[in-house]
Amino acid sequence: MRNESKKNGKSSDEERNIHAGHRMRVYESFEKDRWLETFSEVTSLELLLYIAYPRLDTNIIAHRLLSRFGTMAGVFSAPVNELIKIDGISRRIAHFLRAIPAVARKSEQCRVKPNTIKSITDAIKYLKTHFNYMYTETMYIMCLDASDRVLSVSCVAAQGTATSNTVSLPAMIHALVSVGGTKVILAHNHPTGILMPSVADLETTNLVLDSLAGLDSVLVDHLIFAPDDSYLSFFNSGIISTLYKNFDLAHNTNISEMLLKEKSHSINSNQEYVFDIETASLLKKEEFDRLMSHRARTESIRTQFTKDMRARLKKTDDELF
Numbered sequence: 001m002r003n004e005s006k007k008n009g010k011s012s013d014e015e016r017n018i019h020a021g022h023r024m025r026v027y028e029s030f031e032k033d034r035w036l037e038t039f040s041e042v043t044s045l046e047l048l049l050y051i052a053y054p055r056l057d058t059n060i061i062a063h064r065l066l067s068r069f070g071t072m073a074g075v076f077s078a079p080v081n082e083l084i085k086i087d088g089i090s091r092r093i094a095h096f097l098r099a100i101p102a103v104a105r106k107s108e109q110c111r112v113k114p115n116t117i118k119s120i121t122d123a124i125k126y127l128k129t130h131f132n133y134m135y136t137e138t139m140y141i142m143c144l145d146a147s148d149r150v151l152s153v154s155c156v157a158a159q160g161t162a163t164s165n166t167v168s169l170p171a172m173i174h175a176l177v178s179v180g181g182t183k184v185i186l187a188h189n190h191p192t193g194i195l196m197p198s199v200a201d202l203e204t205t206n207l208v209l210d211s212l213a214g215l216d217s218v219l220v221d222h223l224i225f226a227p228d229d230s231y232l233s234f235f236n237s238g239i240i241s242t243l244y245k246n247f248d249l250a251h252n253t254n255i256s257e258m259l260l261k262e263k264s265h266s267i268n269s270n271q272e273y274v275f276d277i278e279t280a281s282l283l284k285k286e287e288f289d290r291l292m293s294h295r296a297r298t299e300s301i302r303t304q305f306t307k308d309m310r311a312r313l314k315k316t317d318d319e320l321f
Helices: 012-032 041-050 058-069 072-077 091-112 120-131 169-179 199-213 239-251 255-262 285-320
Strands: 139-144 150-155 157-160 165-167 183-189 218-225 231-233 272-276 281-284
Touching: 012 041, 041 058, 041 072, 058 072, 072 091, 091 120, 120 139, 120 150, 120 183, 120 218, 120 231, 139 169, 150 169, 169 199, 183 199, 199 218, 199 239, 218 239, 239 255, 272 285, 281 285
Parallel strands: 183 218, 231 272
Antiparallel strands: 139 150, 139 183, 157 165, 218 231, 272 281
16 A cells, blocks of 8 residues: 555644644544535545545545546546546545445345336336446336246446447346246436437337347336436336237237236336326336326217217118118
8 A cells, every 4th residue: 555644744743733623523524424415525525535544634635636537426427547547546446436335225226126026116126236337328127927937137338338238138138047047127217317318219119128028028118217207207208008019910819818817017206207108208207107097088979979979870861661
């Protein structure tokens, strides 16, 4: 380990005398506020760096990090080779900073991981944790068995940017076949916060659906997550159903009917968004439900009106002849 104390031009004894009182005050504040709600980003980083630097003035280093990377999120997502350019940051400390979000993400995944997907809500709670601290588009595949037990969750994005990602279909097939799965839920993120599915999203979904059919497996849903925890379900939007109906027509199968009967998709969240196929617009779930209810009433009125008109016309014909 290099001597970070000498790098800052002060001896260990001098640093200890100057900062001992300040560190104690920060620790006391942390004991009262363990979620750091009253801490600034600088003080939060300063506290974290106490573990790495027993004696140095970590406030100065925290300021350097935030000045270079803007926010704590920027610090934690910065590449190691960029972090070590900051005065006072060794490669060891850079790896320590990079490990913080990774460990937090892993902890959250372990906390919410379900053994069985009883509803799509279970899948959403678990899959959305895979996009914590993700600033580029990434695709994951959740593989289930016939009893909806979770077999695996694997990353299948070959590369990604803030607005797109390249999905590896062979990686998807391998992920499914290697665990003997029969059902798949896809999930990817839109770091920009725009949930509207792109043409590429729809094409990819259709390609995966078609490929899975050849393996006697079904695509249950495709979820898109935004950074604010809002999401879009292709199943609830009717996209999955439409794609399977087209598949059924082309191949003379009945997968769409089987999927709808077998899978219960009850979601309890007002953060869900639905893509309305008829109007090609994105609506909140409650707005979509109201629209569908209105359409159902309108269709009922239209059907009854048509029935009444036919009865009247028939009566008129009978009277004439």
